[in-house]
Amino acid sequence: MNFLAHAHLSGNNNQVLVGNFIADSVKGKDFNRFEKGIRQGIILHRQIDTFTDSHPVFKRSLGRIRSEHGKYSGIVVDIFYDHFLAKNWDNYHSERLATYAEHVYSLLKENYEILPERTKRLLPYLISQNWLVGYSNFVDLGLVFYGMDRRTQLVSGMKNSVKTLKENYAGLKEDFVEFYPELQNFTQKEMQIIQSDQ
Secondary structure, eight states: OOHHHHHHTTTTOHHHHHHHHHGGGOOGGGGGGSOHHHHHHHHHHHHHHHHHHHOHHHHHHHHHHHHHHGGGHHHHHHHHHHHHHHHTGGGTOSSOHHHHHHHHHHHHHHTGGGSOHHHHHHHHHHHHTTHHHHTTSHHHHHHHHHHHHHHTTTOSOGGGHHHHHHHTHHHHHHHHHHHHHHHHHHHHHHHHHHHHHO
């Protein structure tokens, strides 16, 4: 899952959301330097990734695009799933996506000082290009993928990912609709375990 899903799966806990959002930039046991709620978010993010990567529906999605994107297929599917979440946001959240995105951006700016350097570098692009809302449409999604492709020296083929999405749209959407409620249920249970252990 990518930025939007990780934020959404954090529920109403702002510290967990920040931790979940920055987790990819926190290595190993470095999470211990953060306060409790943020630590919980980082742990939750890692559990979400483990559950997702091993799930047969996610693996089915990978199989749909592997010939086009090879070892980058997991990253591409993560963003495709964020597209389906953004596109169908009203099915998963009572607040408008634009309003929710502004909340996330504000929260990250409020916590800027504790953000890892990688997140600090990414944040201006995330906000100025409004990625969380932009995932919902092909034009902005294409810009996100193009930027990611440039960061891999154009070897990932991600600049062609919107074309891949369009060609496999029905199947990938079916995968997401089946998978995401299972991930939500897993996340809720996992959060209870994490909060009781911390």
